[in-house]
Amino acid sequence: MKILTVFAIACALMTLTRAAGKSKRSCPSGWSRYSSRCFHYVPLEMTWAQAERNCQAIGSHLASVHTAKEYYQIKNMITMRTHEYPETWIGGSDAQEESFWFWIDGSPLKFLYWCKGEPNNYNGKQDCMAINHGG
DSSP states (O other), X not given: OOOOOOEEEEEEEOSOEEOTTOOSEEOOTXXXXXXXXXXXXXXXXXXXXXXXXXXXXXXXXXXXXXXXXXXXXXXXXXXXXXXXXXXXXXXXXXXXXXXXOEEXXXXXXXXXXXXXXXXXXXXXXXXXXXXXXXX
């Protein structure tokens, strides 16, 4: 799959670490905790596949989004770290079968936060999901 557009990435760590001797769950340094998951923004430009490999190299996957609150928390985390609104890869894709969207981490995709008119597979080349901070 060739993707010409490049984006920064948001990784999600599903398994939280436990601090020694404490029952409270924590995230690795540089990660943000939302609910029971840890998220990390990586300000590097790369394709969706490269972004997923980058996340896997640090023991995670591109972020899956399961609630509106989580969606807005991730967007806010990105804005707070960059002071901008960069398009950012997350873990949704329909590259294997058109219009059959799935999260790369295997969790169910019931995404309801599409921009108006999306997904539309513009020019037959939109198979990967991104947060774009738009309408």
